[in-house]
Structure formats: structure tokens, C-alpha cells
Amino acid sequence: xxxxxxxxxxxxxxxxxxxxxxxxxxxxxxxxxxxxxxxxxxxxxxxxxxxxxxxxxxxxxxxxxxxxxxxxxxxxxxxxxxxxxxxxxxxxxxxxxxxxxxxxxxxxxxxxxxxxxxxxxxxxxxxxxxxxxxxxxxxxxxxxxxxxxxxxxxxxxxxxxxxxxxxxxxxxxxxxxxxxxxxxxxxxxxxxxxxxxxxxxxxxxxxxxxxxxxxxxxxxxxx
Numbered sequence: 001x002x003x004x005x006x007x008x009x010x011x012x013x014x015x016x017x018x019x020x021x022x023x024x025x026x027x028x029x030x031x032x033x034x035x036x037x038x039x040x041x042x043x044x045x046x047x048x049x050x051x052x053x054x055x056x057x058x059x060x061x062x063x064x065x066x067x068x069x070x071x072x073x074x075x076x077x078x079x080x081x082x083x084x085x086x087x088x089x090x091x092x093x094x095x096x097x098x099x100x101x102x103x104x105x106x107x108x109x110x111x112x113x114x115x116x117x118x119x120x121x122x123x124x125x126x127x128x129x130x131x132x133x134x135x136x137x138x139x140x141x142x143x144x145x146x147x148x149x150x151x152x153x154x155x156x157x158x159x160x161x162x163x164x165x166x167x168x169x170x171x172x173x174x175x176x177x178x179x180x181x182x183x184x185x186x187x188x189x190x191x192x193x194x195x196x197x198x199x200x201x202x203x204x205x206x207x208x209x210x211x212x213x214x215x216x217x218x219x220x221x222x223x
Contacts, residue, residue, distance in 0.1 A: 039064050042074055049077065054084040072102040080111060088115040106146045110156065113142035117163050120170075129176040136170065139163040154201040158208070161194035165215055172222050181222050188219035 036043050041064040048056035058081040061074060068074040079094035095112035098105050119127070120135035127135075143160035150156070164187045170176060172184030195212045199205060 039068055039074075042068060045077060045081070049081070054081045057081040058085055058087070069097075070101060072098050072105060072108075075101065076105065076108055079108065083111050083115050088119045091115040092119075104149050106149050106153070106156075109142045109146040109149075110159070113139040113146070113159060113163065116142065117159070117166065121166055129170060129178045132170055133167065133178055136163050136167040140167070154198045157194045157197040161191045161198065161211070161215075164188070164191035164194060165211070165218075168215070168218060172218065174223070184222055185219055188215050188222075191215045192219075 041060040045057040045060040048060060058078065061078040061081060064074055075094055075098045079091045079098060082091035082094055092112055092115045095108040098108040116135040116139040120132040140160055140163045143156050143163065147156050168184045168187035168191060171178060171180050171187060173179060192212055192215050195208050198208050
């Protein structure tokens, strides 16, 4: 589910089949009249995000708190900026705040899952195998929650498949303290199922076809 952040007035519109034309006209008119956010720092963050300057956006959004702390859109943009700045732990915390306010915020679940996966597989990470496993299971849980809300978004299945695959690699590496062949096999099997779900939306995706084969090879070569 793609999220579009609109004014409160625009979000209050419920488009019915019989009033579609009128609703579209109303949306257009409100779009023209939409006022800028009352918080100057949020306005500055919007400009920074438009320019792709996530560091500047994060700085201004942090300044907007705590005044805007209960606004899920502002909190989400902060987490989004933190994610793109590589501040994954901070992003996870911010997305948790978003989900406390709006539990069905699928984009927050999606990026929270991505942030957790990033922490688990960071090169030269000093995290223990147990903590890495915890992050990957958290990511899987986040994607599963998002799928329960929006079951027709292939990117959710793809990212959950990646988390399952990485969990399989972690649990299937004998040098790791949490090595468990059976759990690794199960993780790879679930990765294959999710990859195949992605292919059900677009069977021509060569990259996913390759990932299915790789997961199967990894699974079959577990010792």
C-alpha cells in the first residue's frame, strides 16, 4: 500500500462510485488551496526531502519534535530520513512511534523491516549472532504484519523472502553460535515460497527466478 500524505481536509474525503467526478474536482480544488504545514521546520524538511537532502530533512524534523510528536506523517518522514541516512536504530525507534499512533501504517512496517534487516547484515558488524537473528525475525514479523493489511503488494513478499534467506544463511553457518540446520532449512523453504509469490505477480522476473534457485542450492548444501 503506497502512502500519500495529504492535508486533513483531503484525507477526510471518501470517494464513492457515484460521486467520483465530483470528488476528483474537489481534490483538485483543495490541492490548489492546500496550505503549507504550520510548523516551519516541517516546511524546511519538505524542501530538503524534495531535494533529496535527507540529513537536512532529519535535522529539521527533529527540531519539529515534540510539538509534532503525535503526527504520524511527521514521525514517518523522520524515520524515512533516518533510514536513508543509515541511522537504522533511530529509524526503527521512530517507526515504532508511528505504529503506536497508527498500527496499520504499512510503509512504517516496510521500512522498519528494512532497517532491521540492514542492521542484521551490515558488513563488519560487531553484533552477536543472537542479536542478528533477533533483527531478522523482527523484520519478518514486520513484513508479515504489513502483508496481513495489504496482501497484494509483491515488494512485501520479496523483502520477507530476503529476510528469510538471510536468516537461513545465519542459522546455516556452522561457525555461528546459533547454528541450527533444521531452522536454516525452514528459513530457506519460506524464502522460496515468498519468492514464488513474487513470481505469481510477474513470472518474467529473472532476478527472482535466480533468487529461488540460489535459496534452493543454499538449502540443499546445508551440512
